[in-house]
Amino acid sequence: MKPPQAPGTIGAADAHRGTEPTLRELTYILFDRDDRGRLHGVWRDLIAHESFHHRPGLSAQERTALSYARLQQVNAALGDPRELTLDPRKLAGLHEWTGFLDGGLCTLESIHYNLFLGSLLDHQDPAGPRDLTDYTSMRRTGTFLCTELEHGNDAALLETTAAHDRATGGFVLHTPNPGAQKFMPNTSTTGGPKSALVAARLLTDGQDQGVCLFLVPLSDEFGHLPGIHVRRLPARPGTPVDHCVTAFDQVRLPREALLEGPHGRLGADGTLVSGLGNPRRRFLQTISRVTTGKLCMSAGTLGMARAALSIAVRHSGTRLIAGAKAGLRIPIADHRSHHGRLLGSLATAYAMTFLHRSVVDRWTCHAPGEREETERLVAIAKGWITWQARAIVVECRERCGAHGLFSHNGLSDLASNIEGGITAEGDNLVIWVKAASEMVFGHVVDRGGHQPHAAEERPLEDLSYLRELYAHLEAIWQDRARTAMRQGRRGDPLARWNSASASGLEMVAAHARLQAADAFLAAAASAAEPRTRLLLEDLCRLFLLQELGRHTGDLLSEGRLTPGHVRGLQGAVDRTVENLAPHLALLAEAFDLPEEYLKSVPIAQGRHAVGLDEFLSHDTGHDIWAPQASASPGPGPGEQGHSPLPALSPRLSADTVPGR
Numbered sequence: 001m002k003p004p005q006a007p008g009t010i011g012a013a014d015a016h017r018g019t020e021p022t023l024r025e026l027t028y029i030l031f032d033r034d035d036r037g038r039l040h041g042v043w044r045d046l047i048a049h050e051s052f053h054h055r056p057g058l059s060a061q062e063r064t065a066l067s068y069a070r071l072q073q074v075n076a077a078l079g080d081p082r083e084l085t086l087d088p089r090k091l092a093g094l095h096e097w098t099g100f101l102d103g104g105l106c107t108l109e110s111i112h113y114n115l116f117l118g119s120l121l122d123h124q125d126p127a128g129p130r131d132l133t134d135y136t137s138m139r140r141t142g143t144f145l146c147t148e149l150e151h152g153n154d155a156a157l158l159e160t161t162a163a164h165d166r167a168t169g170g171f172v173l174h175t176p177n178p179g180a181q182k183f184m185p186n187t188s189t190t191g192g193p194k195s196a197l198v199a200a201r202l203l204t205d206g207q208d209q210g211v212c213l214f215l216v217p218l219s220d221e222f223g224h225l226p227g228i229h230v231r232r233l234p235a236r237p238g239t240p241v242d243h244c245v246t247a248f249d250q251v252r253l254p255r256e257a258l259l260e261g262p263h264g265r266l267g268a269d270g271t272l273v274s275g276l277g278n279p280r281r282r283f284l285q286t287i288s289r290v291t292t293g294k295l296c297m298s299a300g301t302l303g304m305a306r307a308a309l310s311i312a313v314r315h316s317g318t319r320l321i322a323g324a325k326a327g328l329r330i331p332i333a334d335h336r337s338h339h340g341r342l343l344g345s346l347a348t349a350y351a352m353t354f355l356h357r358s359v360v361d362r363w364t365c366h367a368p369g370e371r372e373e374t375e376r377l378v379a380i381a382k383g384w385i386t387w388q389a390r391a392i393v394v395e396c397r398e399r400c401g402a403h404g405l406f407s408h409n410g411l412s413d414l415a416s417n418i419e420g421g422i423t424a425e426g427d428n429l430v431i432w433v434k435a436a437s438e439m440v441f442g443h444v445v446d447r448g449g450h451q452p453h454a455a456e457e458r459p460l461e462d463l464s465y466l467r468e469l470y471a472h473l474e475a476i477w478q479d480r481a482r483t484a485m486r487q488g489r490r491g492d493p494l495a496r497w498n499s500a501s502a503s504g505l506e507m508v509a510a511h512a513r514l515q516a517a518d519a520f521l522a523a524a525a526s527a528a529e530p531r532t533r534l535l536l537e538d539l540c541r542l543f544l545l546q547e548l549g550r551h552t553g554d555l556l557s558e559g560r561l562t563p564g565h566v567r568g569l570q571g572a573v574d575r576t577v578e579n580l581a582p583h584l585a586l587l588a589e590a591f592d593l594p595e596e597y598l599k600s601v602p603i604a605q606g607r608h609a610v611g612l613d614e615f616l617s618h619d620t621g622h623d624i625w626a627p628q629a630s631a632s633p634g635p636g637p638g639e640q641g642h643s644p645l646p647a648l649s650p651r652l653s654a655d656t657v658p659g660r
Contacts, residue, residue: 147184298382376439
């Protein structure tokens with residue numbers, strides 16, 4: 001089958017015409033349309049301030065203290081912190097815009113606003129609401145202590161105890177053994193006085209009632225309170241926070257320390273009354289803020305991926321290398337091996353963004369009967385987005401060469417910060433395994449689309465066909481997982497699941513990509529300007545094509561692809577990349593990073609790392625070594641003039657995205 005030209009694409013000759021409306025609409029669609037100002041604008045304006053710019057050269061303790069100081073600045077910018085905490089979309093937006101600037105700040109925001117303050121608001125007693133002024137004013141910072149040294153993903157088996165004291169009506173909080181120490185909470189005295197929500201096993205008259213949350217003061221302006229034992233953990237890669245191991249030695253708590261709600265209330269006689277008889281279900285209801293936390297982790301890493309791309313694309317237009325002819329110097333972005341990889345990452349970043357918007361909307365608006373399915377979708381999206389973010393920032397760092405290794409240039413810490421997001425609020429693999437176990441028999445796959453014999457009639461670059469292929473992939477892997485489960489060893493549930501888990505995880509991955517494709521296609525269809533719609537369709541096409549190669553065998557064996565499709569796949573990718581190449585800068589500029597931030601990143605301005613500039617400009621008596629003042633040097637003797645692919649201006653105009 002002869003591969004057709006990609007339908008409805010913008011030719012290179014048209015790339016320089018009328019880019020401003022397209023840029024505005026891309027940004028408008030990417031950032032929640034008419035809600036852009038409320039959900040994103042406030043944070044974008046905040047991080048444009050100099051106090052939020054990257055400050056290299058600080059010690060780990062200084063960086064941690066700076067993150068706490070910035071948390072105070074964020075809080076000062078809020079009218080009512082409770083409004084932020086109760087709005088998942090705005091809370092996710094905060095993480096999206098601050099994560100790439102300060103990974104420590106992103107962590108502190110998630111803990112204080114979502115896990116701590118959010119849990120307090122979710123467990124308010126109608127008869128006597130708590131006074132939260134200390135926490136909304138940030139006189140005290142909140143933290144969250146759930147995971148223990150020996151209990152992470154099996155948090156329902158936590159060993160910390162809170163024994164009910166009938167004499168006082170209060171509780172005695174205790175760490176019974178070293179393995180029950182709380183692992184990694186930010187419980188040091190850095191950042192000022194702190195309080196914590198501590199997950200502990202409620203004991204009444206020696207009877208285990210399951211895990212509940214307790215509000216516990218940890219420190220004041222003089223240090224940690226009696227019975228609170230805190231040890232800092234060793235340094236880890238990335239932007240640090242004050243990770244610690246925390247233990248409790250017979251700490252007495254008042255009656256109101258227990259967080260109660262419909263999931264469970266402690267009666268005056270010490271009896272726990274609950275509409276949920278299962279302690280595990282009560283525990284999951286108690287820590288339900290973890291689901292919103294998954295959205296926040298996804299958002300933080302999503303912002304990191306987009307920032308890395310913005311930096312790498314700008315660098316690719318100012319980094320000049322030898323051309324094909326003697327004396328010719330060209331931007332490295334001119335090479336397909338360079339811009340093709342950046343475009344592939346851009347396509348994935350757009351898909352990540354649209355998927356995240358769709359999932360946040362689903363979570364915000366879901367009906368009670370849809371909660372379980374929506375929670376699963378949030379978990380799947382968190383795993384997929386954070387994994388893709390890591391791959392993107394690694395790619396961007398490599399495309400910036402050795403300069404990308406310097407922390408001054410804003411890339412080197414991103415990958416290790418994303419590692420935190422991959423593990424926080426549910427280890428990615430674990431939450432995907434849980435999703436897979438539910439979806440093998442409890443999920444109906446959309447198996448619509450063409451009949452196998454009609455595959456040869458479908459052009460590979462047809463977006464609806466590509467979308468169908470991923471639906472078929474999800475169905476293929478679900479069928480294989482079901483077969484493995486049915487054929488597994490009887491009487492051995494673990495062995496049966498082990499035989500099906502690999503196929504189940506492939507099913508989840510196909511489902512994630514299909515959900516991202518649907519969100520991407522919906523975004524493209526919503527574009528009012530034809531150029532915007534065609535660019536988004538080409539990006540979506542590249543997003544789907546570039547992942548298809550590893551699945552061609554499965555789709556070919558099921559008659560969903562033809563040998564002609566397989567032979568023509570790389571050509572389809574190349575044509576799509578060629579269509580998008582002239583728009584590389586436009587697509588990255590639509591991420592709308594503040595120019596004030598980008599000016600603080602040397603390689604985003606065509607300069608070396610700060611410090612290296614100063615070293616190279618030191619008077620050595622040899623002017624030839626002095627750095628050039630211009631970020632984009634003009635042609636030298638014998639060189640041909642060349643206009644780089646990506647524009648360097650903060651806003652593109654018709655003159656800044658040249659044709660090819």
